[in-house]
Ligand SMILES: O=c1ccn([C@@H]2O[C@H](COP(=O)(O)OP(=O)(O)O[C@H]3O[C@H](CO)[C@@H](O)[C@H](O)[C@H]3O)[C@@H](O)[C@H]2O)c(=O)[nH]1
């Protein structure tokens with residue numbers, strides 16, 4: 001609701017602003033919540049405008065209300081009493097929503113995967129004369145829940161967005177669209193105007209598809225132990241790509257030109273039959289496609305029966321059959337990271353994008369702040385990305401023919417980075433197994449050849465450190481990122497790439513596990529204190545802990561071997577490598593050995609992993625001794 005209300009409060013002419021909410025679950029509770037939110041917005045919007053309230057997300061505003069002062073001509077006391085009134089309305093809004101939820105708790109009449117389309121122009125329930133009297137025009141709020149049937153593939157978020165594109169195409173058909181995930185809100189009400197500065201710039205406008213703002217988050221702790229900020233994207237890569245043809249579409253927080261989802265920048269008009277093949281058979285939708293005709297006033301009001309029928313058709317699950325939605329038009333279906341692949345397609349088609357990162361975050365979201373969510377999300381991302389990497393759309397081939405080579409390399413770097421898991425897993429096992437067996441695989445410390453290895457190792461660390469520091473972050477961030485990179489590479493990237501290979505050869509269907517949106521108090525406390533929380537699946541824990549135990553064992557055996565038998569010269573590099581890995585993954589050791597709280601690594605997992613690493617060691621040693 002906060003996403004919706006903060007978007008309605010954007011500083012933009014109300015008549016030109018339409019807020020659509022996509023409810024993929026098709027829940028009557030959400031629809032009811034929307035009506036309540038609309039009622040609340042009737043109070044909230046005028047209040048924000050009158051007193052120049054900067055934080056227009058109600059939840060955030062009331063959380064930090066002491067710091068947020070109203071400006072304008074009105075006296076403090078008037079502001080205070082108005083604020084109090086609005087706060088009461090906010091409390092009432094929350095109460096009514098939770099009451100409604102309680103009343104309908106047992107309702108099992110609807111399921112998230114099987115429901116008809118529902119499209120409603122939300123009007124609110126309470127007609128309050130006082131508010132009505134002072135009523136300035138409000139942005140329209142439209143609830144859209146596309147049809148879902150178990151027999152149809154729904155293409156996750158991209159499918160939902162395409163349904164929104166079609167429905168909004170016959171209701172408002174605005175040429176520019178802001179896309180926000182349900183866990184984000186507008187933090188600066190001027191973002192629309194700022195984005196329009198780019199879109200309306202005659203030097204950029206022709207080929208400009210989207211203005212991307214970074215994803216920033218309101219719930220990240222000082223230490224950011226899980227690298228939830230994903231700094232390397234929004235503080236390094238996106239800036240680099242901005243110097244080429246622009247950053248990758250990042251799923252949320254961007255203003256996109258509707259037309260760019262329909263055709264190439266150079267493409268001229270096509271005939272009706274061709275359009276129907278691309279966009280489906282809705283005449284109403286095609287009529288408005290190129291904005292020559294805006295939806296008329298009466299359709300706009302949203303209550304004509306014909307319009308209702310049309311929107312239901314456009315949001316039905318059979319509508320896309322035989323069309324090019326998701327393949328040539330709209331958001332792309334090929335990969336679960338629809339954002340990456342849609343951005344890639346746009347750039348291949350000749351569109352450009354712009355990255356804009358003003359000091360005040362324009363949008364704030366909820367980041368994944370526990371290991372479990374992080375790894376689930378990481379698995380989905382690496383599965384989606386590597387699927388593109390190993391397909392015919394591999395950016396190095398498909399992309400390099402359609403965009404500047406450097407740009408295609410950027411895309412390739414992202415699509416292929418999950419495959420880093422292969423070398424990482426080798427680095428975490430082979431030198432260690434050799435070390436235990438006293439086999440040296442690196443040059444001796446005394447040989448000058450060692451310089452080459454040291455140079456590569458240290459320069460890659462320095463490059464990373466430089467990126468972190470140059471983007472205004474600390475050495476602590478560097479350490480966190482290294483650690484999370486190791487953890488992800490041996491867990492979610494492994495599963496992600498396996499998943500991608502399996503879907504590619506048809507052994508699995510793609511899936512989209514949404515990130516958890518509910519907080520656990522104890523977990524949050526640990527997170528704030530910078531303590532890892534290992535409450536996650538054994539599938540994630542076991543590989544990670546196994547590798548740490550293997551490194552511990554090899555380090556101890558290696559050092560003992562050198563002390564008793566000598567040979568430190570040859571084995572030095574391997575000992576250093578094990579030490580480096582152990583130092584970086586210290587929280588895992590701590591979770592295994594030292595901690596007793598709920599977030600520790602369970603004993604059973606440690607025992608299992610110890611067996612696994614022993615097995616790995618024996619197997620490896622057996623192989624080496626052959
Ligand atoms: O079947 C689905 C699944 C998801 N969503 C929506 O997709 C959005 C993102 O889902 P979330 O669970 O928050 O995933 P995240 O991993 O946090 O999302 C990141 O990764 C996605 C790609 O995997 C991008 O689309 C997002 O913009 C990006 O923030 C949410 O608004 C969901 O409502 C749907 O509408 N239908």
Ligand SMILES: [Mn+2]
Nearest residue numbers: 181183366515
């Ligand atoms: Mn999210």
